[in-house]
Structure formats: structure tokens, C-alpha cells
Amino acid sequence: MRRLLPRPSEWRRESLRTNLWLVPTIEVLVAVALFAVTYSFDQAAYRGDLTLPSWINSGSADAARQILTAIAAAVITVVTLVFSITIVALTLTSQQFGPRMLRNFIRDRGTQLTLGTFVATSVYAVLALGSIGHGHRGDFVPHLSITVALGLVLVALGILIYFIHHIAKSIQLPEVIASIARDLSAAIDTELIGSAHDSQLEAGPSVTELLFRMEESGAPVPAPKSGYLQFVAYDALVDIATKAGAAIYLLYRPGHFIVEGFTLATVSPAGAAGDVTQAMARSHVTGPNRTLTQDLTFAIDQLVEIAIRALSPAVNDTFTALTCIDWLSDGLCKLTARFHPPRVHRDREGNVRVIAADVHYSRFVERAFDKVRQAGKGMPAVMIRQLDALAKIMEFATTAEQRAALVEQADMIWRSCENSVSEPLDREDVRRRYDIVGSVAGSRERAGIN
Numbered sequence: 001m002r003r004l005l006p007r008p009s010e011w012r013r014e015s016l017r018t019n020l021w022l023v024p025t026i027e028v029l030v031a032v033a034l035f036a037v038t039y040s041f042d043q044a045a046y047r048g049d050l051t052l053p054s055w056i057n058s059g060s061a062d063a064a065r066q067i068l069t070a071i072a073a074a075v076i077t078v079v080t081l082v083f084s085i086t087i088v089a090l091t092l093t094s095q096q097f098g099p100r101m102l103r104n105f106i107r108d109r110g111t112q113l114t115l116g117t118f119v120a121t122s123v124y125a126v127l128a129l130g131s132i133g134h135g136h137r138g139d140f141v142p143h144l145s146i147t148v149a150l151g152l153v154l155v156a157l158g159i160l161i162y163f164i165h166h167i168a169k170s171i172q173l174p175e176v177i178a179s180i181a182r183d184l185s186a187a188i189d190t191e192l193i194g195s196a197h198d199s200q201l202e203a204g205p206s207v208t209e210l211l212f213r214m215e216e217s218g219a220p221v222p223a224p225k226s227g228y229l230q231f232v233a234y235d236a237l238v239d240i241a242t243k244a245g246a247a248i249y250l251l252y253r254p255g256h257f258i259v260e261g262f263t264l265a266t267v268s269p270a271g272a273a274g275d276v277t278q279a280m281a282r283s284h285v286t287g288p289n290r291t292l293t294q295d296l297t298f299a300i301d302q303l304v305e306i307a308i309r310a311l312s313p314a315v316n317d318t319f320t321a322l323t324c325i326d327w328l329s330d331g332l333c334k335l336t337a338r339f340h341p342p343r344v345h346r347d348r349e350g351n352v353r354v355i356a357a358d359v360h361y362s363r364f365v366e367r368a369f370d371k372v373r374q375a376g377k378g379m380p381a382v383m384i385r386q387l388d389a390l391a392k393i394m395e396f397a398t399t400a401e402q403r404a405a406l407v408e409q410a411d412m413i414w415r416s417c418e419n420s421v422s423e424p425l426d427r428e429d430v431r432r433r434y435d436i437v438g439s440v441a442g443s444r445e446r447a448g449i450n
Helices: 008-017 022-047 061-097 100-107 110-130 143-170 173-192 208-219 236-242 272-278 295-310 318-337 361-375 378-394 402-420 425-447
Strands: 133-135 138-140 220-222 226-233 247-252 262-269 284-287 344-346 350-353
Touching: 008 138, 022 110, 022 143, 061 100, 061 402, 100 173, 100 247, 110 143, 110 208, 138 236, 143 173, 173 295, 173 318, 208 262, 208 350, 208 425, 220 272, 236 272, 236 344, 236 350, 247 344, 247 378, 295 318, 295 361, 318 361, 318 378, 361 402, 378 402, 378 425, 402 425
Parallel strands: 247 350
Antiparallel strands: 133 138, 220 262, 226 284, 247 262, 344 350
């Protein structure tokens, strides 16, 4: 059986989360439904079919209009002011540590809940205000709806206090870094779960033979539009290739930038290229930015971006960079222990239908360490923390390829230390950490781990 890959619903879930309209829209719809219920009770009370409790608001029509007008105006004013101040604070902070903070702010459920609660409260008050009128029994005043509106204001004030606390906590850089690290961990769980040693039938030509055929006589499939590849529906591609009796070799993975008209994939036999080209647009999602779905390096790049900004002369915040290195090591430890990315996807009979673009473990290690090592040149504290991270990751290395990639990074850090650190005692500290990485690598090799 094929491994359960991230489905399009997961990409849509991530896309819907990264916006400020979904949760407020749902809350507004709930507010409209709530008003419909309370309005029906108010109508029943107006006709004399129902007696409302004594604690329900019982003011006049003019008083009701004043209350609801004040609620509708005040709630929108408060939320506009609070969000404006918050955006200014986030903008100033993101100038130092990157625009990712704004993205995290937008996708944060607390932010969406706060905005939705205030907008829904204002909408409810406006609906209640519009229902006040004159009937055959005199002025119609929705007493229950007014009371509920007052209750919603109290709820909105509680949400506001929560939001102020939440945003003051979430814009602290350690919290931002930890949030990105949690995203990386979740992406690893989603992308790599169950990818290793899945039992499946094998039939038809081998991967090597198919790649040779594609090189000799395969037909190219052009990219339908430019942008970052955000999601690939491998299951849909398998179905497309099965119906066409073909095999598809993908040249790009999610996170890569593709250019319209350039070759996106190769198809064999060439006669199936037309059908595959028409169907490829349904299985590939491109956009102006990268996402966490199927793109593990995106979260790694976010942490690296914060680290190298912190190490820049303009900021000079070494401790923030060290925090980023710590969380990078956490993510790479999990990635190293479970790194078995699926490349071949077969149909139910076991025939190879989709060959994904190859991804090497060394790519993740390089993305996590290269830029930070370069930015931290001449800084023993950064070198020591990176070597400590490599030693931790080495404990989870399961193959010779992984050990080689980690040792290579340690060698580069040590060479950078020799060339840029003039203090002998500092170099000795770095050397001790470097020797630990080699010692752990040797012990893993002696343990018989291939």
C-alpha cells in the first residue's frame, strides 16, 4: 500500500489558517444565528406569548438605540486602535528579525479569535439596533437581544485582556523562535510519519530503467505558471499517471521556485505527455510565497534568518542566535532520526508511477548551519554552540551519509575557528567541542550503524 501522504486538505488547512478572515467570518455567522434566535424570543415576548425574566434589560426604545449605537461604535473603535498599535509594534520588530513575525501574527489563532469576537459583537449590535421599530403594540424593543449584546461586550473585554497578554508574550523573540520550532516539529511529523519501510508491491520496470527511458525518450511537461511550489498531491499524480499508463519524474520539490514554461516534469512514454500536462495543474499548487506544507526547509530558513539578523553588526544579539541554534538542533535531531523521504510512489499493482525529486540529508544540514557559521565567523560562542548542536544531532544519525554531513560541518567550523579566532584559549574551547563531535561519530560507527 502507498504511504499516506499529506493530502490537499492539509495544504488548504494551512492556507486557511494563514489569513485573518476565516475565523472572523465564522464568528460573524454565529452572531447572526444568535441574533436570529434572540430576535425570535423578543418577537414572542412582544406578542405576549413569552414572559422574559426580570433581569433582562427593559429600557425604552430610545435608551436601547443609545446603548446599541454606543456598543457598535465603541467595539470597532477599540479593536481598530489595538490592532493598529500591534501592527506598528510588529513592524518595528520585524525590521530587526525578519518579516516572518508578521506571518506568525496573521496565522495566530488568538489574533484571529480576538478580531472575530469584536467584529461579531459589533455586527450583533447593529442587527439588534436595526430591529428596533414601531408595531401595532407600540415600540418594539428587543430586550433579550440588548441583554445578550451587553454580555457580548463583557466577553469582548475579556478577550481584549487576553489578547494584550497574548501579543505581549508572543512578540518576545524567544517565543517567536519556539513557535517556529514547533511548526518545524509538526511539519516533520506530518511529512515523514510512516515513510520508512512501508510494505508495498513491486512490479513493472525499475526506477533506474524508467529514469533511463525518460532521459532517452521522455517528453517534458512545462510548468503552468511561475511561483513557489507549495504543494504536490502525489496521490493525484499517481492516479493521473495510472490512467495515462505512464510514469512521471518530478524535477522540483515543494519550496522550489518554478518558472512558467520551464520543464516541471518528464513523462514516459512520450505519447502520454499531453494528457499528463493537462492534468498536472490539479496536482501542483504554486504561489507567491513558501509554506510549511511539505517544505521542511522553510521553517529551518526562518530560524536561520533570525539568527543571521541577530549576528549582524546592526543588531549584534548573540544570545538570540544561540537560541536559534538550540532550536535548530532540536528539529534536526527529530529529522535525523526519521529521515526516510519517500521518492517512489506506486499504483495499487506496484508499478512505479511517480518519481519525486531526490532530496539529500546534507541539504537540511547545510541550510541549518552554513549561513549561521558564515555570519558567526570569529565568534567562539556561536562556534561552540553549533558544535554542541552537531554532537547532539550525531547521536541520532542512522547512516554513514548522515554522519559524513555532520562531520563535514564540524570540520568547516573548526577551520573557520583557526582562521578567525586569535585567542588561543578560545580556540582550545572550540577544539574540545570539535573533538566531541568526532568522538560521537566514531562511537556511532563502531556501534555498527550503517
